[in-house]
Amino acid sequence: MPVIVIVSGKASPGATTSAAALAWAWPSAVVLADCDPVGGDLTAGWLSPWVLSGWLRRDIGVLSFATATRHDSTATAGSLTEHLQAVPGVPRVRVLTGLQQASHAASVGELGWRRLAEALAETDAAAIVDCGRLGPGTPWPLAWVADLVLVAVRPLPRHVIAARAALAMLRRHVEPARLGLLACAARTSTISSLEHALDVSVRAELPEDHVAASVFSDGMDEPFGLSRSLFARSARTAASRLAAVPVASEREQRAEEVGSDA
Ligand SMILES: Nc1ncnc2c1ncn2[C@@H]1O[C@H](COP(=O)(O)OP(=O)(O)O)[C@@H](O)[C@H]1O
Numbered sequence: 001m002p003v004i005v006i007v008s009g010k011a012s013p014g015a016t017t018s019a020a021a022l023a024w025a026w027p028s029a030v031v032l033a034d035c036d037p038v039g040g041d042l043t044a045g046w047l048s049p050w051v052l053s054g055w056l057r058r059d060i061g062v063l064s065f066a067t068a069t070r071h072d073s074t075a076t077a078g079s080l081t082e083h084l085q086a087v088p089g090v091p092r093v094r095v096l097t098g099l100q101q102a103s104h105a106a107s108v109g110e111l112g113w114r115r116l117a118e119a120l121a122e123t124d125a126a127a128i129v130d131c132g133r134l135g136p137g138t139p140w141p142l143a144w145v146a147d148l149v150l151v152a153v154r155p156l157p158r159h160v161i162a163a164r165a166a167l168a169m170l171r172r173h174v175e176p177a178r179l180g181l182l183a184c185a186a187r188t189s190t191i192s193s194l195e196h197a198l199d200v201s202v203r204a205e206l207p208e209d210h211v212a213a214s215v216f217s218d219g220m221d222e223p224f225g226l227s228r229s230l231f232a233r234s235a236r237t238a239a240s241r242l243a244a245v246p247v248a249s250e251r252e253q254r255a256e257e258v259g260s261d262a
């Protein structure tokens, strides 16, 4: 099943919100991995009601996986299982909760991200991986194994400029066939101008909808009729398209390289 990595540029286009909405709308089993190196937002956002009520634990996730596997030279899908938690009410989604603070990234380290990349690549379920804003702490091993790396962008000049810079950095690590755009808060009429400005195809789009977005960014109650809204329908369309992304034939080889360089 495909591994889809989502990153953003300098602005805050809606990467985490979109990752959560795509997982919620995913047609089959999916792992939603919060790998933002400066600290994950999912447990304080979409999943916050479940954290507050004690159904989800923030101490089981990226850091517990990295710690538990720290003596292993490679990681398997099995080594990840106990660090995943089913999302209440959306049982197809298992979450790998993110770092609680930026300083924890040092404990994961490059080798911890490599093991996680290997384990996600081996997992039976698809994976949506939120890697946050590109920067010095970016967990590159996840982008190396990804079947598709999406740059989240809004159709606004400052977002396009931020995405352009992100793409310039990404192109040094990821070949063009594995790069795409995730258009956030976008109208269909703006898609072609985004593609034109950035010279990359839009692979998923979500419309502007503050109420629906606040469910996935802040854990607000689902509004009546959410699942029939344009936002939800777009999320389902995008999720089905992404779920059908072929697993890149050379992924196994890339995952092995990621492991063997370690
Ligand atoms: N499709 C959308 N329509 C309206 N608002 C959105 C949409 N997607 C995200 N947002 C809002 O944008 C803000 C930033 O979202 P977030 O996902 O945290 O950004 P990022 O992860 O890129 O930093 C949040 O307030 C969220 O509710």
Ligand SMILES: [Mg+2]
Binding pocket: 015, 016, 017, 036, 041, 132
């Ligand atoms: Mg984010």
